[in-house]
Amino acid sequence: MSQPANLAPIPLVDLQTQSRALKEEVLRRMGDVMDGARYILGQEVQEFEELFAAYCGTDHCIGMANGTEAIHMALRALDIGPGDEVITAGNSFAATAFAIAHAGANAVFVDIDPADFNIDVSQIENAITDKTKAIIPVHLFGQPARMREILAIARRHGLRVIEDAAQAHGAELEGQRCGSFGDIGCFSFYPGKNLGAFGDGGATVTNDPKLAEKLRLLRNYGQRVKNRHDLLAFNSRLDTIQACVLLAKMKHIENWTEQRRTVAQWYREDLADTNVLLPQEHDDVRHVYHLFVIRTPHREPLMAALAEKGIAAGIHYPNPLCTAQPFEDSPTIPMGLPVCKLAADEIVSLPMYPEMTRDQVSRVADAVAAFVTQPKECASELV
Numbered sequence: 001m002s003q004p005a006n007l008a009p010i011p012l013v014d015l016q017t018q019s020r021a022l023k024e025e026v027l028r029r030m031g032d033v034m035d036g037a038r039y040i041l042g043q044e045v046q047e048f049e050e051l052f053a054a055y056c057g058t059d060h061c062i063g064m065a066n067g068t069e070a071i072h073m074a075l076r077a078l079d080i081g082p083g084d085e086v087i088t089a090g091n092s093f094a095a096t097a098f099a100i101a102h103a104g105a106n107a108v109f110v111d112i113d114p115a116d117f118n119i120d121v122s123q124i125e126n127a128i129t130d131k132t133k134a135i136i137p138v139h140l141f142g143q144p145a146r147m148r149e150i151l152a153i154a155r156r157h158g159l160r161v162i163e164d165a166a167q168a169h170g171a172e173l174e175g176q177r178c179g180s181f182g183d184i185g186c187f188s189f190y191p192g193k194n195l196g197a198f199g200d201g202g203a204t205v206t207n208d209p210k211l212a213e214k215l216r217l218l219r220n221y222g223q224r225v226k227n228r229h230d231l232l233a234f235n236s237r238l239d240t241i242q243a244c245v246l247l248a249k250m251k252h253i254e255n256w257t258e259q260r261r262t263v264a265q266w267y268r269e270d271l272a273d274t275n276v277l278l279p280q281e282h283d284d285v286r287h288v289y290h291l292f293v294i295r296t297p298h299r300e301p302l303m304a305a306l307a308e309k310g311i312a313a314g315i316h317y318p319n320p321l322c323t324a325q326p327f328e329d330s331p332t333i334p335m336g337l338p339v340c341k342l343a344a345d346e347i348v349s350l351p352m353y354p355e356m357t358r359d360q361v362s363r364v365a366d367a368v369a370a371f372v373t374q375p376k377e378c379a380s381e382l383v
Contacts, residue, residue: 009310010351010360013192017355018256022248026198029244041220042240048247049203052187055170055250057180058205060212063238064219067166067188070202071099071136073236074162074184077204077214080105080133087127088136088164089119090320090337091344095188096138096164097321097330105133107330109322111337115280117293117347118145120339124153127333134160139168139178141316142194142260142288143281147173147181154182162186166202169194170257172286179205184215189246194260194290195253197242259354260289263361267292267350270365274372277346291316292352296372299348305371311364314349 019026033042045063053061064070080086082104088096090109100107108127113120117140124135135154137145147163154161161182165171168178169187179185187193189201204215214231217224222233264287268278277295281287293316296302303313320340322332350364 007310007363010312010364012312012314012349012351014353014355015191015196018353019198022245022252025248026245029248030241033240033244039240041237042243044240044243044247045238048238048243048250051247051250052203053205055177055253056185056205057177058185059207060209060215061203061205062212062215062219063243064202064204065236065238066200067186067190067202068095068099068102069219069234069236070186070188070204071096071162071164072102073215073218073234074186074204075099075103075105075134076218076234077211078134078160078162078183080160083131084133085129085131085331086134086136087124087132089138089140090322090332090340091117091317092138092140092164092321093166093317094321094324095166096136097324097327100136101326106131107321107327108132108333109320109327109330109337109340110333111339112343114339114343116143116282117141117279117343118143119150121146121149121153123333124150125157127331128153128157128159132157132159134162136162136164137182138164138166139171141279141293142167142171142290143279144168144171144173144178144285144287147178151181166190166193167290168288170253170286171288174284180207183208184211189242194257194288195246195249198245199239199242201238201242201246203238256354257288259356260352261287263352263354263356264289264292266358266361267365270362271368274369276368276372289352291349293347293349294368295343295346296348297346298372299346302348302368302371306364306367309363309367311367312351315344315347316349318344320344 049061084105163185166188171178185205189197219236222229222231
């Protein structure tokens with residue numbers, strides 16, 4: 001693809017700039033780990049867990065190998081397994097459904113609210129059967145799901161709630177942090193996340209001390225002490241080296257979050273007069289903009305036009321989970337997930353990272369606006 005010679009490409013995510021700024025501190029922390037040879041569950045893991053629990057407003061944090069395992073371990077800790085059903089949104093990354101399957105349970109996919117891309121709470125009770133044991137709302141793209149309503153449904157039906165907060169570090173609903181509403185909150189520290197490691201990493205958070213203890217056992221072969229195995233468990237520990245990275249980044253997470261919110265506001269200002277559908281932010285939430293996702297029924301030509309100008313774009317996610325081969329026979333509420341399918345055909349993720357400049361946002365917005373100058377069918381009219 002061609003691009004103006006005097007303009008640098010704009011990536012979808014820029015990990016290099018952030019990593020360079022933290023390089024010296026991260027290397028110093030890693031050097032301390034190497035000097036002490038404390039590679040597995042070293043003191044840095046506990047230090048990070050305490051810091052992240054406080055950040056989320058919970059009593060406990062248990063570091064995990066990755067976000068998928070965080071959800072998997074949460075299900076295991078709640079004794080959810082074969083024959084059980086777990087309700088979740090139909091438009092998440094596959095990890096959510098894979099974790100349910102790895103626990104031996106069956107995923108039931110519910111359609112989404114077109115306003116915020118999160119699970120449609122009005123459809124959840126239609127998905128509940130006598131086999132339902134839990135609900136996993138996904139705080140997609142950084143916007144909290146409607147947790148008050150979800151918790152009320154769960155209480156009425158005696159269900160557990162596990163939050164998939166992999167894209168919602170620091171997101172808030174009515175001033176309360178995501179991850180702290182349900183029985184267990186689950187996070188990913190994949191490098192591209194709002195709080196990302198230099199490899200895989202994840203965590204669970206909870207206010208229940210018994211669940212916290214079980215999660216610690218589940219991640220480490222069921223061991224309270226070495227070579228004593230109190231339950232059948234797994235190897236799903238957060239690496240000490242990754243904890244070093246996360247500790248260095250925790251100092252900046254709030255600043256980065258506000259910068260993301262500023263970038264989102266710049267996009268809103270610059271795209272206000274176009275006919276693309278912009279992401280909504282509810283009045284009672286703090287959206288942390290892991291992604292900035294617009295909608296247009298003309299996605300492919302728009303993405304091609306952006307690429308011609310050196311601007312990367314993405315699709316999160318191109319297919320509802322019920323179309324993935326392992327889940328083709330999973331129940332969908334309503335049948336076929338019509339809103340999920342329509343959104344999957346129209347969503348476009350624009351570049352979003354805290355280091356974006358005002359000029360970069362203007363370049364992206366100008367390129368979008370140039371493409372949509374001709375009157376086109378507006379995505380908001382389709383749902």
